[in-house]
Amino acid sequence: AGSRGKLSDEEISSLEEALITSDMGHELALELIKIAMSKDPDKIYESIRSELVKKLEVPAKTAPKAIPYVIMTVGVNGTGKTTSSAKLGKLLSDRGRKVIFAAADTYRAAGVLQLQIWAEKLGIDIVSGYEGGDSAAVVHDALEAAVSREKDVLIIDTAGRLHTKVNLMNELLKIDKVLKKKNPLYPNETLIVMDATTGQNAVSQAKIFSEFSSLTGIILTKYDGTSKGGCIFPIVEKMKIPVKYLGIGESEDDFEEFDPLKFAGALLK
Amino acid sequence: NLTKNFSDLFLKLRRKSYLTEKDVDSILRDVRNVLLEADVNYKVAKNFCEEIRVKAVGEKVLKSLSPGDVVAKIIVDEMTSLLGSLKQELKLAGTPPVIMLVGLQGSGKTTTCAKLGVFLKNKGMNPLLSACDVKRPAASEQLEVLCSKYGLHFSPVNISSALKSVEDSLLSARKNMNGAVLLDTAGRLHVDEEMIGELVEIKEKFKPQEVLLVVDAMTGQEALQIAESFNQRVGISGIVLTKMDGDARGGAALSMKAVTGAPVKFLGTGERAEDLSEFYPHRMAQRITG
Ligand SMILES: Nc1nc2c(ncn2[C@@H]2O[C@H](COP(=O)(O)OP(=O)(O)OP(=O)(O)O)[C@@H](O)[C@H]2O)c(=O)[nH]1
Ligand SMILES: Nc1nc2c(ncn2[C@@H]2O[C@H](COP(=O)(O)OP(=O)(O)OP(=O)(O)O)[C@@H](O)[C@H]2O)c(=O)[nH]1
Ligand SMILES: [Mg+2]
Ligand SMILES: [Mg+2]
Helix, strand or coil, X not given: CHHHCCCCHHHHHHHHHHHHCCCCCHHHHHHHHHHHHXXXXXXXHHXXXXXXXXXXXCCCCCCCXXXXXXEEEECCCCCCHHHHHXXXXXXXXXXXXXXXXXXXXXXXXXXXXXXXXXHHHHCCEEEECCCCCCHHHHHHHHHHHHHHCCCCEEEEECCXXXXXXXXXXXXXXXXXXHHHHHCCCCCCEEEEEEECCECCHHHHHHHHHHHXXXXXXXXXXXXXXXXXXXXXXXXXXXXXXXXXXXXXCCCCXXXXXXXXXXXXXXXXX | CHHHHHHHHHHHHHHCCCCCHHHHHHHHHHHHHHHHHCCCCHHHHHHHHXXXXXXXXXXXXXXXXXXXXXXXXXXXHHHHHHCXXXXXXXXXXXXXXXXEEECCCCCCHHHHHHHHHHHHHHCCCCEEEEECCCCCCCHXXXXXXXXXXXXXXXXXXXXXCHHHHHHHHHHHHHHHCCCEEEEECCCCCCCCHHHHHHHHHHHHHHCCCEEEEEEECCECCCHHHHHHHHHHHCCCCEEEEECCCCCCCCCHHHHHHHHHCCCEEEEECCCCCCCEECCCHHHHHHHHHC
């Protein structure tokens, strides 16, 4: 008690460990510990959890309506963009939308084939280029097809790229140009796909990706692992980019809408 | 700008002509935070700082001419030795030697498999790359494309099981007199009992010379648990840290080495087959500490 509030040093230390091992970073952890130290022991969980929920509740930028509605997935290599594009396609298709995919990863070995197999399994239409082709050209063709085939939603799956590679990031600008030429409102959504096991590098990814595209949301994948996904806090709070979906497995149905209260509660378990 | 922190810290240290125990305490608080920012696991960072404190409050250091320089050097040296000071080679004894790549989803196993294929091919070992991922769409095709691109022998997946895929490839290796077999397995969670069991089964039956845990350099706090689980259940002989061409500090390397003792044998530094580098502990220590 006294200068350290109502918690013992050991309790503070174990709270600190729980918060830091969630990947939320030591600064946010310290902020929450200060809150905890000013509360009665039986109020600590509630006050920390509500503080976390407050940081996560960012108003979704209501994207303007358009037909077709264009959603693009971006992110660093291996985070789950292709799988998440498939899951999102299924989710929207189950809600009665007419979905079409653009397999815009023309770079990685079997990148196109991977999404084609998903499309076939889900009964969703797909436009693909060929390996080594121009990804902006695929996007252009997919837009045309989406219009002519009267689709409601176009989901563009892009290649993985490290945010530190300027030439790859510039490719996103090229794709954006093609989209804006068709409709200045496009893309309606750009979702950055992030791996829940990511540590502090998540912030750098979000910062740089948002310089090359206007990010409207995060898909946090592999949340079915043991990582708590705390890496998203500074991104959501400071950059005002909401988490929209969680990937919770490798099948098409392992996808859920983000629930801040549930997420915050799970983090503190 | 995280890099700035540690160099600032060292700069602060260097300006002091005498370090009290209290100075060391506050310095170590800063060091701990820099390590956490670099994704070193909380417990590992804590223990590391304790080790440094013991070394830094030694009589010799505090009264030395530039204690700040000495402490800074202690930190980098201690981390370098923890990361493993000897160059770690692949164990390639076996007829043929079998190298199994394991790890979480998306960590870079298939890409690393192709890189190691080229590495062994350049050593004249004529390797066979075996696709053992029966689940992921186009996993086998992905490895096949890479093999045809780099002129490597390829053994396609046997969709009935990973075990059958391994069996097929070993038969094929014997027939074609391949000098090594690389097994590309499916990504899996360290807590997926069934999938981890599959690896245990493959290991017991085929006794690979190397089990390499392929880990993404941007992995955060959980790297410790991931490495420990894979090591306890399957047993790993080495680590490959991928996507080091990004700006992740890679503190996961320190955590994993600390808990498993398994050395980092290679770094992935890009998407091409040539983007495979040796691991230099001192260089890694500098990257982690910034
Ligand atoms: N457990 C789990 N695995 C996932 C999840 N999402 C994706 N994966 C797996 O992660 C791996 C990589 O997924 P991909 O969809 O290929 O990732 P990507 O971002 O498109 O990869 P690149 O295009 O190469 O950058 C695959 O093995 C997926 O099955 C998830 O939510 N949970
Ligand atoms: N920049 C960079 N990208 C890499 C590196 N290693 C792998 N990748 C990329 O990371 C993504 C995932 O690589 P994969 O080899 O498919 O990963 P995996 O572990 O086999 O994935 P699963 O089989 O689904 O578990 C691909 O886009 C690769 O090109 C690397 O060292 N640097
Ligand atoms: Mg992909
Ligand atoms: Mg693979």
